[in-house]
Amino acid sequence: MRHVLKHLNERTSEFGRLPLFAFLEDSSIDPRSRLAFAPYAAHFVMSFADLCSLIIREEPTSNKYQDLINRHTREDDYHWRWFLADLETLDYDPKVVFSEALTSVWSESTVRTRMLSYRMCSLAFDADPIRRLVLVHCIEAIFKPTIEHIGKVAAEFKAKTGKRLNYLGVEHSDAESSHTIESPEVRRMVEDIKLEPAVASDLSSMVDELFRLFSAFTDEMLDLAKAGRRIGDEAR
Numbered sequence: 001m002r003h004v005l006k007h008l009n010e011r012t013s014e015f016g017r018l019p020l021f022a023f024l025e026d027s028s029i030d031p032r033s034r035l036a037f038a039p040y041a042a043h044f045v046m047s048f049a050d051l052c053s054l055i056i057r058e059e060p061t062s063n064k065y066q067d068l069i070n071r072h073t074r075e076d077d078y079h080w081r082w083f084l085a086d087l088e089t090l091d092y093d094p095k096v097v098f099s100e101a102l103t104s105v106w107s108e109s110t111v112r113t114r115m116l117s118y119r120m121c122s123l124a125f126d127a128d129p130i131r132r133l134v135l136v137h138c139i140e141a142i143f144k145p146t147i148e149h150i151g152k153v154a155a156e157f158k159a160k161t162g163k164r165l166n167y168l169g170v171e172h173s174d175a176e177s178s179h180t181i182e183s184p185e186v187r188r189m190v191e192d193i194k195l196e197p198a199v200a201s202d203l204s205s206m207v208d209e210l211f212r213l214f215s216a217f218t219d220e221m222l223d224l225a226k227a228g229r230r231i232g233d234e235a236r
Helices: 002-015 019-024 038-055 064-075 079-089 098-105 108-124 129-161 170-177 184-191 197-227
Strands: none
Touching (some): 002 129, 002 197, 019 129, 019 197, 038 079, 038 098, 038 197, 079 170, 108 197, 129 170
């Protein structure tokens, strides 16, 4: 497992250099405009909630790795509520006809986002606990550079407006860093998992696929932010 995690860390370093993050660092652009992609991340955020509660959580269990995954999903249970609150705080929660909202979420401009959601669920469905554990570690690793950049924009937004963002801000980052899987003893336990070479290779390939999907997702969010799209535009 150490080799798989080493590969994951290498991919995380590459991920942190994606164009979206350079865009987020551009302080010449209004913070709210830099976060204009947020409503279009809805499919991912809500699907991730389902991934945790409906797919990778299995209770009861006698498997220590599945138990670890179950605890992690419990810790992430409420984060989608922060996301919905942030949309309102950013004034990205317009009153639109229900069909217009659906058209925005399931539009041509969010195909890569939806494919990320579906593929995550596909990789996790009926997977063994080790595979699910690597998937969770991969998602958490990807989150770190993402929230590092988004959190700075959220801080600028708060300084400018006095309004705090939770999902996009430091509260989410703090919650993630306190997860059970981030504790030193758990990390050592995971690192010490023995894998057959073929299994390690397969897990590394899954890591590569997830990073490709998440990279495509960030590119899509960048396109939407730059275009200044708004929920309901697709239906007009």
